[in-house]
Amino acid sequence: MAVTLSEKAASEVKRIIEEQKLDDGTVLRVGVAGGGCSGFQYSLGFDKEYDEKTDAKYDWHGVTMVVDKKSALYLDGTVVDFYDGLEK
Numbered sequence: 001m002a003v004t005l006s007e008k009a010a011s012e013v014k015r016i017i018e019e020q021k022l023d024d025g026t027v028l029r030v031g032v033a034g035g036g037c038s039g040f041q042y043s044l045g046f047d048k049e050y051d052e053k054t055d056a057k058y059d060w061h062g063v064t065m066v067v068d069k070k071s072a073l074y075l076d077g078t079v080v081d082f083y084d085g086l087e088k
Helices: 007-019 069-075
Strands: 027-034 040-047 055-060 063-068
Touching: 007 063, 027 069, 055 069, 063 069
Parallel strands: 027 063
Antiparallel strands: 027 040, 055 063
8 A cells, every 4th residue: 555645635736836836846745753752743745856765656646746665654554635624
């Protein structure tokens, strides 16, 4: 299994990339870092770098997502979605 990106989230990512005029080749990077006594810290952002030796690469609905291979172990089965509302 892998980290997946929902179609709605992919649409939102594409909109942000276009709105912010980010370079072609910009990828969505998802990661996990140790957070001490608070547990893990999750990261989600845009990146221009991709290293096939250390990153796993996925293409979902026209969006390229990269996850470093260590984080991929913890994020396996995760679905990144987008919800536009007040209660979530």
